[in-house]
Amino acid sequence: MSVLRFDNVSKQYAGGHEALTDVSFDVAPGEMLFVTGHSGAGKSTLLKLIHLDERPSRGAVVFNERNLLKVRGGDVPRHRREVGAVYQDHRLLMDRTISENVALPLILRGTRRIDIGKRVRSVLERMGLGHREKALPSQLSAGEQQRVGIARAIVGEPRLLVADEPTGNLDPTLAAEIMALFAELPSRGTSVLVVSHDLALLRRMRKRVLILDHGRLVDDISPQDLAE
Numbered sequence: 001m002s003v004l005r006f007d008n009v010s011k012q013y014a015g016g017h018e019a020l021t022d023v024s025f026d027v028a029p030g031e032m033l034f035v036t037g038h039s040g041a042g043k044s045t046l047l048k049l050i051h052l053d054e055r056p057s058r059g060a061v062v063f064n065e066r067n068l069l070k071v072r073g074g075d076v077p078r079h080r081r082e083v084g085a086v087y088q089d090h091r092l093l094m095d096r097t098i099s100e101n102v103a104l105p106l107i108l109r110g111t112r113r114i115d116i117g118k119r120v121r122s123v124l125e126r127m128g129l130g131h132r133e134k135a136l137p138s139q140l141s142a143g144e145q146q147r148v149g150i151a152r153a154i155v156g157e158p159r160l161l162v163a164d165e166p167t168g169n170l171d172p173t174l175a176a177e178i179m180a181l182f183a184e185l186p187s188r189g190t191s192v193l194v195v196s197h198d199l200a201l202l203r204r205m206r207k208r209v210l211i212l213d214h215g216r217l218v219d220d221i222s223p224q225d226l227a228e
């Protein structure tokens with residue numbers, strides 16, 4: 001069983017541009033992998049299809065054995081709660097405290113108040129932010145803000161975490177720290193798919209790498225091949 005499967009997926013935008021062509025791959029439970037490629041290769045489009053910001057023109061995106069084409073408009077928010085997302089610009093609510101930001105997905109899900117408190121504290125501890133619960137995002141460094149974004153994405157224990165250039169604006173030490181946090185998630189049952197064009201990072205991480213070129217999946221490199 002896979003967490004995510006792309007079956008011959010193509011995506012043509014309204015203007016006629018084909019951003020993805022016949023893309024097929026599987027993500028296993030507890031797997032971490034990267035997607036890379038030149039600017040315009042189709043990386044963000046691939047994430048948009050997973051997040052249901054866009055729908056495929058042909059083929060199927062299957063998440064947890066459910067064809068996402070069958071997810072109707074009203075069920076899209078529920079699907080999005082099953083997929084944690086981390087962005088380069090982390091999109092925190094600037095007028096809410098760190099713990100309020102992290103609690104948001106649980107509040108939306110209707111989790112009991114007492115459980116929300118426990119889970120938020122626990123995930124903030126894991127991210128090394130236990131002492132900043134009451135701070136506002138503007139009082140944190142860029143790396144800390146990014147960790148809050150990750151805490152918010154994983155607090156609901158999603159089956160899959162997707163991240164779009166999550167270390168793009170961080171220095172190499174902080175980037176390595178964030179990647180180490182991601183690398184821990186598979187052992188907790190969350191698969192992780194990271195879009196990055198940082199080749200040095202990809203080599204260092206030694207995880208599976210999918211390479212997109214003009215919308216086609218041209219390579220699927222296993223960690224063993226990378227290590228050679």
Ligand SMILES: Nc1ncnc2c1ncn2[C@@H]1O[C@H](COP(=O)(O)OP(=O)(O)OP(=O)(O)O)[C@@H](O)[C@H]1O
Pocket residue numbers: 013014015017018019037038039040041042043044045046
């Ligand atoms: N809404 C849209 N309408 C029309 N064309 C689009 C749309 N979004 C993306 N495209 C085109 O689809 C192609 C793939 O775009 P996409 O954003 O997926 O690439 P990317 O690999 O994420 O690029 P980057 O690394 O620069 O973010 C590009 O040629 C882009 O211009």
